[in-house]
Amino acid sequence: xxxxxxxVSDPKxxxxxxxxxxxxxxxxxxxxxxxxxxxxxxxxxxxxxLLITGGTDKDGFPLRPDVHGGVKxxxxxxxxxxxHPKVEGERRRKTVRGNVITEDTVQINMKILEET
Numbered sequence: 001x002x003x004x005x006x007x008v009s010d011p012k013x014x015x016x017x018x019x020x021x022x023x024x025x026x027x028x029x030x031x032x033x034x035x036x037x038x039x040x041x042x043x044x045x046x047x048x049x050l051l052i053t054g055g056t057d058k059d060g061f062p063l064r065p066d067v068h069g070g071v072k073x074x075x076x077x078x079x080x081x082x083x084h085p086k087v088e089g090e091r092r093r094k095t096v097r098g099n100v101i102t103e104d105t106v107q108i109n110m111k112i113l114e115e116t
Contacts, residue, residue: 002026002103006043008050009111019043029108034065034099037113047116054081055108057097063105070102 003022010016021029021042028042032052040048055063057072062082067073074095077083082096101108 002030002105004029004101004105005107007107007109008043008045009053009109011111029101030103032101034063038110040112043110045112049113049116050110051113052101053109053111055101055105057102057104058106061095061097063099063101064096065099067096067098068100069098070100070104072097072104 001023004020004026006019006021008017008019025042029038032038034052034054036052038050038052040046040050043050054065057063059072061072064075064081066080067075072095074093076091077094077096078089078091079085083092083094085091097104
């Protein structure tokens with residue numbers, strides 16, 4: 001069964017809280033993508049809408065929004081999630097995971113969009 005650690009950020013206050021989900025409660029998040037909006041009741045925040053902004057897998061590799069699927073791949077990066085170049089124009093081949101949440105995902109980053 002899946003076990004996730006949700007990091008829910010509140011942009012208004014600048015604070016984050018960690019919510020752990022496992023088993024049946026974690027199943028609704030499997031198959032979701034970065035950029036999707038989910039109901040806050042999944043994380044125990046009823047009346048909120050949450051935006052999935054990223055995450056990491058079991059090996060610590062980041063979820064990257066422009067890599068499709070839930071696979072782990074090596075891609076050439078020039079910046080963004082997973083690689084921050086030290087020299088202007090630097091590119092490197094780095095391992096990242098796709099934008100779909102799978103059972104290999106451990107941490108999911110979210111932010112509060114709206115309160116109702």
